[in-house]
Amino acid sequence: MQTKKPKAPLAGLIYGEIVYWGVLVGSLIVIIGSVLAFMGDNFVPVSYWMTSVWKGETVAQAWQGATGALPNGHWYLSCLTTGDGLTAFGISLGVFSVAPALFLAGFALFKEKEWLYGSLAVFGGIIVMIGVLGLAPMPK
Amino acid sequence: MLIVGGYIVMGVFSEVQSTQTLSATSIWLIIVGSFLISTAIATLAVIGGIGGGVIFTPIMLGFTSLDSLVIRATGLVVAMFSGLISTGPFMKSKLADIKLVFYCGVPITFGALVGSVSAIYLHESLGEIGDGAVRLSLGILMLVVAWFLFTGGGKTEYPEPERIDSLSVKLGLNGSYWEESLGKVVHYQLTRSFAGAIIFIALGFIGGFFGLGGGAFLTATLNLVMMAPVKIAAACSGVLLAISNATAIWTYITYGALIAVFAAPWMLGQVVGGILGAHLLIRIQAGFVRKILIGILVISSIKLIVRGIEEAFGINIPIL
Numbered sequence: 001m002q003t004k005k006p007k008a009p010l011a012g013l014i015y016g017e018i019v020y021w022g023v024l025v026g027s028l029i030v031i032i033g034s035v036l037a038f039m040g041d042n043f044v045p046v047s048y049w050m051t052s053v054w055k056g057e058t059v060a061q062a063w064q065g066a067t068g069a070l071p072n073g074h075w076y077l078s079c080l081t082t083g084d085g086l087t088a089f090g091i092s093l094g095v096f097s098v099a100p101a102l103f104l105a106g107f108a109l110f111k112e113k114e115w116l117y118g119s120l121a122v123f124g125g126i127i128v129m130i131g132v133l134g135l136a137p138m139p140k
Numbered sequence: 141m142l143i144v145g146g147y148i149v150m151g152v153f154s155e156v157q158s159t160q161t162l163s164a165t166s167i168w169l170i171i172v173g174s175f176l177i178s179t180a181i182a183t184l185a186v187i188g189g190i191g192g193g194v195i196f197t198p199i200m201l202g203f204t205s206l207d208s209l210v211i212r213a214t215g216l217v218v219a220m221f222s223g224l225i226s227t228g229p230f231m232k233s234k235l236a237d238i239k240l241v242f243y244c245g246v247p248i249t250f251g252a253l254v255g256s257v258s259a260i261y262l263h264e265s266l267g268e269i270g271d272g273a274v275r276l277s278l279g280i281l282m283l284v285v286a287w288f289l290f291t292g293g294g295k296t297e298y299p300e301p302e303r304i305d306s307l308s309v310k311l312g313l314n315g316s317y318w319e320e321s322l323g324k325v326v327h328y329q330l331t332r333s334f335a336g337a338i339i340f341i342a343l344g345f346i347g348g349f350f351g352l353g354g355g356a357f358l359t360a361t362l363n364l365v366m367m368a369p370v371k372i373a374a375a376c377s378g379v380l381l382a383i384s385n386a387t388a389i390w391t392y393i394t395y396g397a398l399i400a401v402f403a404a405p406w407m408l409g410q411v412v413g414g415i416l417g418a419h420l421l422i423r424i425q426a427g428f429v430r431k432i433l434i435g436i437l438v439i440s441s442i443k444l445i446v447r448g449i450e451e452a453f454g455i456n457i458p459i460l
Contacts, residue, residue: 005318006325008231012238016231019382023224027411034404046401050170051162056205059397071396088400091217091407092393094224098386102245105238116311120242124383127249131390136257138395 010112011121015105022097029090037083043076044084073134099128171405178218178409183417185219187374187432196406197352209263212351213392214403216385219352221410223382226375226418234317235375240330240368243311244376245383247337248358251344252384256391259349272451275350279444282357286437299367301331308333317372320423328369336366340380347381348388378418 037046044066052062063070076092079085106121130136162170181196197215200206230236313330330336343357358377362368368376392398446457 004325006234006316008234009238012231012234012236015238015241016228016236019224020228023221023411027408030404030407034401037401047161047164047167049399049401050167053206053210053399053402054162054170056207058207059209059395062207062399063396071394073394075396076400084400087404088393088398091398091400091403094221094407095386095389095393097224098383102383105242109238109242117239117242120246124242124245124249127246127253128383128387128390131253131256131387134390134394136253136391138257138260138391 011105011108011114011117014108015101015121018101018104019097022101023094026090026092026094026097029093030087031090033083033086033088033090035083037087039083041082042084043079043082046084049084072138096132099125099132102128174405175409178406179413179416180409181218182221182410182413183420184432184436185378185413185417187417187420197350207397209260209392209395209397210399210402212259213389213397214399214406215351216347216389216392217398217403217407218410219347220382220385220389221407221414223378223380223414224386225411225414227379227382229415229418230375230379233375234315235371236379237315237317237368237372237376239311239313239315240362240366240372240376241379241383243313243333244336244340244362244380247340248344248347248380248384249387251341251346252348252388253344253391255345255348255350256388257348258345259351260391260395260397262349269452272448272453275444276448276452279441279446279448282437282441282444286434286441290434298326298328298369299363301329301367304329304331305333313366315372317369319371326369328367328372330366330368332365332367336361339365344384344388347384348391351388351392 036042048066049062052065057065060070074092076085076088080089102121102125106118106125109115109118109121178196196218197211200211200215227236231238308329308331311333313333314328316325316327318324319326339361340358343361346352346357358380359370359373362373362376363370389398449455450457
């Protein structure tokens with residue numbers, strides 16, 4: 001009976017650490033953003049968002065009332081000093097951590113001559129980046 | 141208790157009148173309630189190897205009047221963050237098999253991206269009837285998976301495939317992990333890798349389209365189709381869920397469907413619950429994980445079927 005714990009592969013550790021810390025940093029930014037949001041410094045007032053969402057307004061209606069049009073892009077990047085902008089950025093950062101994690105884990109696999117799985121990791125990262133960059137066709 | 145708690149909090153705030161503005165107290169109550177429920181959902185979701193979105197999305201769709209795109213976008217956040225935060229501990233403990241994750245990661249991200257874009261397009265064109273029909277079939281499928289898990293007994297904890305296909309051998313889809321509850325190393329060999337990849341495209345699409353995550357399906361596919369031990373299946377499904385949802389969510393973010401101040405407490409609850417769940421999963425017995433999984437699958441299935449019938453046939457079913 002084997003009683004020694006198997007060692008985790010380097011690519012797995014790299015992937016896990018990047019995502020873990022990316023999410024933790026993102027979460028910290030979300031907390032700071034939420035505090036700022038409830039202090040009243042916002043791109044769109046919190047009371048407007050919460051009321052609008054719980055009224056059941058559609059996404060288009062909510063944004064129409066807030067800014068006049070759907071954002072269609074990374075709206076928060078232009079208002080990072082506001083509470084809701086920073087909160088959205090924190091969530092996005094946490095989600096985004098998957099992309100560099102996949103690429104770097106892929107490169108670690110390449111170094112170990114695991115060409116197939118390295119390629120799969122990089123290809124997965126490319127698909128994630130298609131989503132991040134909004135390259136998928138969207139309704140106008 | 142979790143479901144009931146969710147119903148109460150969401151039910152209280154589901155009827156905001158058109159002229160009414162929520163008070164500061166109500167907003168705080170919603171935020172604190174959302175955080176606590178989200179923490180509980182994440183803990184259960186990681187242990188059960190399913191996405192928290194499978195619990196969150198049906199409750200919100202069934203008991204609130206929120207726009208379905210907002211629910212789906214937030215559902216993806218709920219589904220993914222417990223998986224994201226538990227990725228680190230799972231990788232360190234080797235419960236998440238890196239080869240299996242990257243092999244299944246490509247088809248599931250592709251499906252998720254197509255699913256999320258389709259959700260935006262079909263939100264207006266198909267309407268409630270189409271949504272109901274798909275939700276109904278999804279609910280039935282989940283019941284089938286729950287039944288397979290229920291009748292599988294001990295065999296699904298450490299499955300031993302009778303036949304290993306040549307593709308799985310060529311891909312080297314095998315591994316080993318330390319089973320804490322047995323105090324020894326467990327070796328495993330996966331099979332049916334081609335069928336698994338095809339199923340993962342469909343699962344990615346479902347997750348991205350509904351904002352459900354669909355972790356229960358991932359665990360079931362890895363465990364019942366590809367014959368991964370249930371703990372490996374649960375851990376890998378959490379990691380895969382995070383990858384696929386991290387792809388799908390961008391479609392909702394860039395469209396404007398993710399309302400940050402609404403989603404934030406749900407996200408933070410997932411982070412806290414995800415860490416808690418990951419540590420519990422390493423120590424807990426595999427059979428217990430499966431029981432939780434079956435229970436959550438059945439509850440989610442009933443909810444989906446009820447909503448599906450209501451939407452597809454215009455019938456009001458006064459349960460749940």
